Amino acid sequence: MEHYTVTFSKEELARYNRHIIIPEFGLEAQQKLKAAKVMVIGSGGLGSPLLLYLAAAGVGTLGIVDFDVVDDSNLQRQVLFGVESVGLPKVEGARQRLQALNPYIKLVVYNTQITSKNALELIKDYDVVADGTDNFPTRYLINDACVLLGKVNVYASIFQFEGQLSVFNYTNAAGEVGPNYRDLYATPPPPGLVPSCAEGGVLGVLPGIIGSLQALEVIKVITGVGDVLSGRFFSFDALTFESRTFKIRRHPTNPLNGDNPTIRELIDYEQFCGMKAVEKKIKEIDALELHQWETSGIDYQIIDVREPHEYEIVNIGAELMPLGTVVQNADKIDRKRKVVVQCKTGNRSGKAIRELEEKFGFENLYNLKGGILGYIRDVKPELTAY
Amino acid sequence: MATVFIPTPLRKFTNQTSKVEVAGDTVMEVIQALTATYPPLQRHLINADGKVPNFINIFVDDDDIRNLQQEQTAVKSNTIVSIVPAIAGGAN
Numbered sequence A: 001m002e003h004y005t006v007t008f009s010k011e012e013l014a015r016y017n018r019h020i021i022i023p024e025f026g027l028e029a030q031q032k033l034k035a036a037k038v039m040v041i042g043s044g045g046l047g048s049p050l051l052l053y054l055a056a057a058g059v060g061t062l063g064i065v066d067f068d069v070v071d072d073s074n075l076q077r078q079v080l081f082g083v084e085s086v087g088l089p090k091v092e093g094a095r096q097r098l099q100a101l102n103p104y105i106k107l108v109v110y111n112t113q114i115t116s117k118n119a120l121e122l123i124k125d126y127d128v129v130a131d132g133t134d135n136f137p138t139r140y141l142i143n144d145a146c147v148l149l150g151k152v153n154v155y156a157s158i159f160q161f162e163g164q165l166s167v168f169n170y171t172n173a174a175g176e177v178g179p180n181y182r183d184l185y186a187t188p189p190p191p192g193l194v195p196s197c198a199e200g201g202v203l204g205v206l207p208g209i210i211g212s213l214q215a216l217e218v219i220k221v222i223t224g225v226g227d228v229l230s231g232r233f234f235s236f237d238a239l240t241f242e243s244r245t246f247k248i249r250r251h252p253t254n255p256l257n258g259d260n261p262t263i264r265e266l267i268d269y270e271q272f273c274g275m276k277a278v279e280k281k282i283k284e285i286d287a288l289e290l291h292q293w294e295t296s297g298i299d300y301q302i303i304d305v306r307e308p309h310e311y312e313i314v315n316i317g318a319e320l321m322p323l324g325t326v327v328q329n330a331d332k333i334d335r336k337r338k339v340v341v342q343c344k345t346g347n348r349s350g351k352a353i354r355e356l357e358e359k360f361g362f363e364n365l366y367n368l369k370g371g372i373l374g375y376i377r378d379v380k381p382e383l384t385a386y
Numbered sequence B: 001m002a003t004v005f006i007p008t009p010l011r012k013f014t015n016q017t018s019k020v021e022v023a024g025d026t027v028m029e030v031i032q033a034l035t036a037t038y039p040p041l042q043r044h045l046i047n048a049d050g051k052v053p054n055f056i057n058i059f060v061d062d063d064d065i066r067n068l069q070q071e072q073t074a075v076k077s078n079t080i081v082s083i084v085p086a087i088a089g090g091a092n
Helices: A010-015 A026-035 A047-057 A090-101 A119-123 A136-149 A205-223 A287-296 A308-313 A347-360 A371-378 B008-013 B027-037 B039-045
Strands: A037-041 A061-065 A106-110 A128-131 A152-159 A162-168 A232-237 A242-247 A300-304 A338-342 A365-368 B002-005 B019-022 B056-060 B080-085
Touching: A026 A205, A037 A047, A047 A061, A047 A090, A047 A128, A047 A205, A061 A090, A090 A106, A119 A136, A128 A136, A128 A205, A136 A152, A136 A162, A152 A205, A162 A205, A205 A232, A232 B080, A242 B056, A242 B080, A287 A338, A287 A371, A338 A347, A338 A371, A347 A365, A365 A371, B002 B027, B008 B039, B008 B080, B019 B027, B027 B039, B027 B056
Parallel strands: A037 A061, A037 A128, A061 A106, A128 A152, A300 A338, A338 A365, B002 B080
Antiparallel strands: A152 A162, A162 A232, A232 A242, B002 B019, B056 B080
């Protein structure tokens, strides 16, 4: 859509008034925002403030990609979600919150993991991509997809107290294309050297700061207002309050768009980052099978990895062992009998099983497919679904 | 002599020190002096070829040493050397 054909209703004009009255911004920048399509990948720590501000600012179309489900440990920093979103797919929680915040924008949600197979298709119809994901393979995947498609990639990442921000693959007014992630970091660190936030932690307000700066750069890229953080790399240390903006450049050795490009299509990024290709499959049981076990006298143990307040709402007589405590309680899990692990939807229990199998070598764990919600739906509809 | 900024992920090797004054006339001399003081840092800052690995960026003031004279880039007494490793967190 060409922005000069964009019109606003009376309600929208009232809503965006504080933008429109800024002389350097004005109606034209607001029209550009409404005409823009922005793809936000990852709706967690960074994605939360990013999406809230982009939706509030009036970006016309927001695409959101995430495959995760909201859990209690997200709420310390993922301000897009409240207690009512726990257990929902993140994209669904995000859609509800953002549509309530701004009914005048279009939201397109993709409850899926971005991969080498779907990345180009997901991104191709959007003008700008904002990367708020949480691992190196996906960082390189999004970078490469953006360079191959000629899209701007507004990049941010965080760890513990450290935040980084840059705008990659941005074409300036003179037609010069700026550096991308591979110019900054040609190769990822070996697996395990830099822990993820799930393992290493992150101060809750840090993604709020860095995600808001990411929203700022998305808005600048779309509107052309100000100097975009292209060819520059911002680093912020929340502990010392030191922030620095470094100059970065394109390198002739960049395999995507250097002097001798060798990457012309998306590759296997797990392999590139030296990680195992796919997550090991875990054993599953569905609600009806579990009900058969219950009624046929099969001897088994059942563990509920939800939080105590969820257990209080409804439970099916399982032993309560919240996800965060599973490892320290591993000795209470039977090794001889079959053990069913359950949560609300099957996501957290899957995580618990992977961790138990990896750290302690369990082989007798079954994930309750669909969690307690599936059990209530298929076996005991008289119980409280929440 | 230069002031080196240690990033959060590497501070566990520097007793949580974030800023270190280190002697040296080049980036490599500064890194060697730094890893002499904090030996566990060495495997993160210098690879088997004796170079700074790709997933660590070293900036001398505002400039990437790859755009200067790499590890041989000169430092002065008021130079700030920043070590900036790749981090990837954001969603979880």
